[in-house]
Amino acid sequence: MGAPVVTQDAPALPPPRLKGRGTPLRERFFRLGLWASLAVGVVFLAGLLLYVVVEAWPRLDSRIWSNFPDIIDPTNAGAQSAIMGTLWVIAFTAVYCLPTGILAAIYLEEYADPDRWWNKVIEINIQNLAAVPSIVYGILGLGVISRGLGFGQTVLTASLTLSLLVLPIVIIASREAIRAVPQSIRQASLALGATQWQTIWRQVLPAAVPGMATGSILALSRAIGEAAPLLLLGGLTFITFNPTGIQSEFTVLPIQIFNWISQSRAEFVALASAAIVILLVILLAMNSLAIWLRNRYARRW
Numbered sequence: 001m002g003a004p005v006v007t008q009d010a011p012a013l014p015p016p017r018l019k020g021r022g023t024p025l026r027e028r029f030f031r032l033g034l035w036a037s038l039a040v041g042v043v044f045l046a047g048l049l050l051y052v053v054v055e056a057w058p059r060l061d062s063r064i065w066s067n068f069p070d071i072i073d074p075t076n077a078g079a080q081s082a083i084m085g086t087l088w089v090i091a092f093t094a095v096y097c098l099p100t101g102i103l104a105a106i107y108l109e110e111y112a113d114p115d116r117w118w119n120k121v122i123e124i125n126i127q128n129l130a131a132v133p134s135i136v137y138g139i140l141g142l143g144v145i146s147r148g149l150g151f152g153q154t155v156l157t158a159s160l161t162l163s164l165l166v167l168p169i170v171i172i173a174s175r176e177a178i179r180a181v182p183q184s185i186r187q188a189s190l191a192l193g194a195t196q197w198q199t200i201w202r203q204v205l206p207a208a209v210p211g212m213a214t215g216s217i218l219a220l221s222r223a224i225g226e227a228a229p230l231l232l233l234g235g236l237t238f239i240t241f242n243p244t245g246i247q248s249e250f251t252v253l254p255i256q257i258f259n260w261i262s263q264s265r266a267e268f269v270a271l272a273s274a275a276i277v278i279l280l281v282i283l284l285a286m287n288s289l290a291i292w293l294r295n296r297y298a299r300r301w
Contacts, residue, residue: 049280056273064274068240069256074267079275082256084242085155086282089252090224092159093166098216100163101170105212108171109178110200130168137165138229146233153233156246161229166219173215177208210294217290221283227254253279 067078112119141161151157181204189199205212230252239251253275260272 052273052276052280055270056277059270059274060277064271064278074263074265074271077271079253079256079271079278081239081242082251082253082275083278085239085250086224086252086279088155088243088248089158089162089230089250090220092155092246093162093223094216094220096159097163097167097170097219101167101216102174102212104171105174105178106200106205109175110196110204126168126171130172134165134226135228135232137161138232140164141229142232152247153249154247155243155250157233158230158250158252159246161233162223162226165226165229166223169219169222170216173219174208174212177211177215178204180211181207206297210297213293213297214290217286217293221286224283224286225254225279227252227258230255231258253282 063076063078065078065080065083067076068080069082070077108119108123112122114120138161141157141164145151145160146153146157151160185203185207186199189203190196194202239249243250257272257275257279260268260275263269
């Protein structure tokens with residue numbers, strides 16, 4: 001027998017170095033352009049927020065959320081009906097779209113066969129519907145939900161229309177959160193004898209909660225600022241009562257702001273600015289909740 005052949009590993013090559021010293025001039029200009037673009041956006045946003053707060057400062061008191069709209073005396077007018085209408089519409093939008101979107105995401109990620117033609121059609125339609133302008137959903141809600149189904153100009157019609165608007169966003173965000181869960185978690189659960197549904201319910205969904213909650217709240221944040229579809233649905237601009245159910249007439253903050261800003265007297269400009277601040281506070285509260293949920297339940301794999 002011959003002597004064993006001893007092989008040696010090739011020596012490791014040093015990492016390649018870029019020619020020249022320092023950062024290339026082209027990269028410096030590119031970074032400068034990025035910082036300039038960021039600065040322009042931040043400066044304009046800060047200026048806009050400062051302008052709105054300054055205009056709203058005389059009316060940022062309890063009257064804005066405790067009083068009802070008043071066309072004759074704007075000094076005592078408020079936006080209570082618009083605030084309550086916004087909360088009613090967004091609450092029922094969440095009730096309708098979140099379970100539907102999450103269940104659809106579970107089906108598409110865990111059960112659907114990607115080779116089946118109907119699943120391909122569903123995925124293509126979800127991607128396309130996410131880019132449809134909101135005014136189109138307003139036309140759909142007016143023709144089908146309000147007139148076709150006979151629901152009229154009510155909270156139910158508005159919440160169903162906004163649910164259709166944000167449903168593709170909820171589905172896409174939930175699918176991405178479910179897809180981010182490692183396959184090894186599923187395989188380990190199935191290897192221990194759990195069924196597919198037990199694996200999804202006890203392993204996949206708890207791990208996907210941060211991404212799903214963040215995407216859902218951001219989708220509702222988009223819905224809360226929509227005015228175009230609700231204008232088509234007949235959201236009234238002057239209501240002096242709060243909604244009492246899903247069959248009640250309604251108004252929301254974006255519509256109330258649109259009505260006040262179109263008035264000629266300066267007092268209504270301050271009212272509109274105060275309503276904008278209230279809407280921004282609600283949006284910031286929802287976004288803060290999304291950030292807290294993401295940080296609270298996030299897992300590192």
